[in-house]
């Protein structure tokens with residue numbers, strides 16, 4: 001099976017709130033000293049793909065990253081995790097990639113790569129958290145879409161997917177080709193690449209395409225960011241007091257019971 | 264012109280559906296538009312009667328292929344009905360099914376979508392949606408440039424629609440749905456919590472600091488004493504200590520109980536994004552600088568292993 005995993009590079013989402021600032025003019029986060037990292041759900045997707053390939057013993061995993069030059073780091077890491085090939089689509093420095101534009105670009109790159117069975121994306125990104133790439137990409141490619149998948153295996157001529165729902169999970173059988181979005185689960189925590197594989201990844205060549213190579217041009221806008229701000233929502237915490245732990249926990253219990261009585 | 268709300272028969276007209284209807288009604292009034300409800304699946308009489316009193320029109324797609332959710336078929340049904348209603352906006356809840364189809368629905372209707380919306384406004388005739396971004400560290404207002412605006416919203420955070428005196432007409436839609444291409448062959452619920460986390464009044468939530476699955480048993484015992492539900496952080500779910508359905512946060516459940524007690528949870532912005540609407544947040548954490556305390560009404564700085572057994576005693580004593 002040919003698997004294509006779409007990886008987004010984002011501002012490190014783990015930077016503490018006190019270091020996080022936004023630029024009200026460009027309406028984006030200020031990068032400051034923060035690193036760029038691969039979106040966690042995209043890494044969950046790559047991990048899911050790698051396990052699928054290992055289990056089946058065959059298959060090819062192509063990683064695509066639509067980003068500025070810095071996207072190369074995300075692809076090198078994907079290769080170090082043992083993706084087979086990396087394709088970088090340079091985004092011409094467009095600051096706010098529009099969700100529909102991203103889907104059209106990825107669709108064009110996927111068509112240029114050629115045949116595919118399963119395209120995997122992260123369920124959403126740790127920066128804008130839009131959560132639409134999978135659905136829009138499926139529509140652009142004219143194939144079905146299954147969201148919130150955490151496991152994939154082959155089944156007949158298609159695939160069998162396990163996906164999370166609000167109440168539990170579902171098993172979905174689907175024909176290929178299709179697009180799926182991946183969510184986190186205890187089994188797809190991304191592996192740490194081996195040192196040897198990290199070194200090897202730098203010897204591998206990446207395919208690089210520009211938007212004009214793909215025949216994609218900026219189209220009408222899907223949406224625009226009208227405002228971006230940081231909400232202030234802090235409250236002052238009253239720590240329970242008391243000489244002994246026993247007294248403090250009594251107070252804690254009393255406060256909890258007060259809420260319960262007021263229900 | 265209309266505002267469409269898209270409901271699933273399986274959910275009945277629950278609090279989430281009512282929130283969607285309330286948001287839809289207010290937007291429709293502001294636009295001077297009609298509120299049209301779509302119900303997919305065979306709705307029971309109670310649901311139809313309730314929806315009839317809040318919407319101006321109701322369209323039901325109840326053919327047998329739609330009795331259970333199947334994404335391709337539900338999407339096709341919603342798109343076909345919307346096409347005949349000329350919506351300015353289409354509103355859905357933030358359940359996984361709605362999230363799965365919303366962006367595709369927007370694409371099929373030539374519109375644009377935005378998700379996890381907390382408020383909706385009009386600006387120069389365009390729909391604007393507020394949502395939290397950067398893992399809850401910032402908030403953005405998104406202006407949707409194409410029509411219709413397809414929004415999945417934090418439905419329970421919106422007030423229900425008032426009932427009206429007139430009652431809407433109900434139409435049955437007859438649709439040609441095509442091939443499913445994907446098929447849900449098995450559904451499993453984690454029947455661990457009897458009520459939905461989203462509707463819980465008290466939640467006791469555990470994080471990575473618990474160190475393993477066993478302490479969740481103690482949390483369950485605590486919860487039983489005060490009629491609470493147990494939840495968790497992503498780190499605890501990813502460790503396999505509890506099912507993914509327990510996860511609260513940006514990419515988990517969005518909860519708003521009267522009390523949220525966070526035990527050994529750090530308070531990352533992505534976790535806060537799912538529980539900051541709680542009336543009272545309280546924490547047990549060994550680290551006085553843990554960011555969770557910045558969002559708490561009360562708390563204790565202590566090892567949970569010392570606090571939880573004592574707390575259990577006190578709560579049990581109060582119950583007796």
Ligand SMILES: Cc1cc2nc3c(=O)[nH]c(=O)nc-3n(C[C@H](O)[C@H](O)[C@H](O)COP(=O)(O)OP(=O)(O)OC[C@H]3O[C@@H](n4cnc5c(N)ncnc54)[C@H](O)[C@@H]3O)c2cc1C
Nearest residue numbers: 126470471472496497498512513514515527529533549567
């Ligand atoms: C895109 C994205 C989406 C995410 N979505 C979510 C989400 O939906 N939900 C979510 O929860 N997270 C989410 N996260 C992860 C989030 O950033 C944090 O990593 C996670 O919430 C941390 O979980 P934690 O607080 O349990 O663990 P930790 O950060 O490890 O914190 C453990 C806490 O336990 C305390 N502790 C340790 N030992 C004890 C003890 N003996 N007694 C008392 N306290 C103790 C520590 O002081 C610490 O504060 C997301 C991240 C990203 C990037």
